[in-house]
Amino acid sequence: MEPALISLDVTPKTPADREELARALQALAAEDGNLEVRAGVEPDCTVIGATSEAHLEEIVDRLKREFEVEARVGRPTVTYLETLTRSAEGSAQHVKMAHGQGEYAHVSLRLHPAETGTGYSFEDATIGGAIPKRFMTSIDSGIRESMANGVLRGYPIVGVRVEVHDGSYHDTDSTDAAFRTAAAMAFQEAAKKAQPLVLEPVMQVVVKADNRHVEAVLEGFLTRRGEIQARTHEADQEVIAVHVPLSELFGFEGQLRAETHGHASSSIRFAYYQPVVHGPAGDDEPTSRVGAPRRPAPNLRTNAASVPEPDDTDTGT
DSSP states (O other), X not given: OOOOOEEEEEEESSHHHHHHHHXXXXXXHHHOTTOEEEEOSSTTOEEEEESSHHHHHHHHHHHHHTSOOOEEEOOOEEOOEEEOOSOEEEEXXXXXXXXXXXXXXXXXXXXEEOOTTSOEEEEEOOOTTSSOGGGHHHHHHHHHHHHHHOSSSSOOBOSEEEEEEEXXXXXXXXXXXXXXXXXXXXXXHHHHHSOOEEEEEEEEEEEEEEGGGHHHHHHHHHTTTOEEEEEEEETTEEEXXXXXXXXXXXXXXXXXXXXXXXXXXXXXXXEEEEEOSSOOOOTTSOOOOOOSSOOOOOXXXXXXXXXXXXXXXXXXX
């Protein structure tokens, strides 16, 4: 499964559309391993993530044409991640009284950074029955829910190893829900102390351009935080391989055509994630719009990323 590099919000227009959207996305996700579906922050909002804008266009188009789902579609944005850079501990108690019934759970855990891309691992390191084994599944679930919400900017956390090393329970008041809540709280406490940082996707861009346009191409990459990886000469052309943050590539293809008068070609593929130096852009981050219905998009199943060119006249309404 390739990483979801670009995502957008989809909000159904009616309750009936909400049910149809859920069924449609379930069917699409079952056949497309590169489609990511998760709950959004706003009520009834669903976030769909894909490997490229063309991939998103295809999904939105199918929702409209095949499943007849009426929904408001947001603007595609770059998918950032969060990760941890040091080990830390966190502990939380969930104590509540509701309708004459108590709720109790206490979870203590340790977080350790793992290599980016290795995902998440969970270990029960408790001894002496501090927490009954039957609650470990709920603790794991609470941690996963907390990871999905991040601690810095709300981006999913990746590359972390979690050890549950202590806690306590009550014979009658401890429940799965209580341990899920306590685990999420403990994870948040520890993650904030683990020096979290934001990661951004970096793309490998390969441009083949006439020799007379090479300098313009190189200058363009410098303005986009590009790092030159290789330069190869082929007759009267030069092939340039560069690593560029995906957030810097909006409008790249249009600029390349303008600077080279059409005498250049390019390919863009995902390379890796790296720490964000200056932080993701705010509300003015360049984005583009994927609408529905759209013309049929190619059935892309690669990790290529098609980056849109902003339309200055697009108000997003």
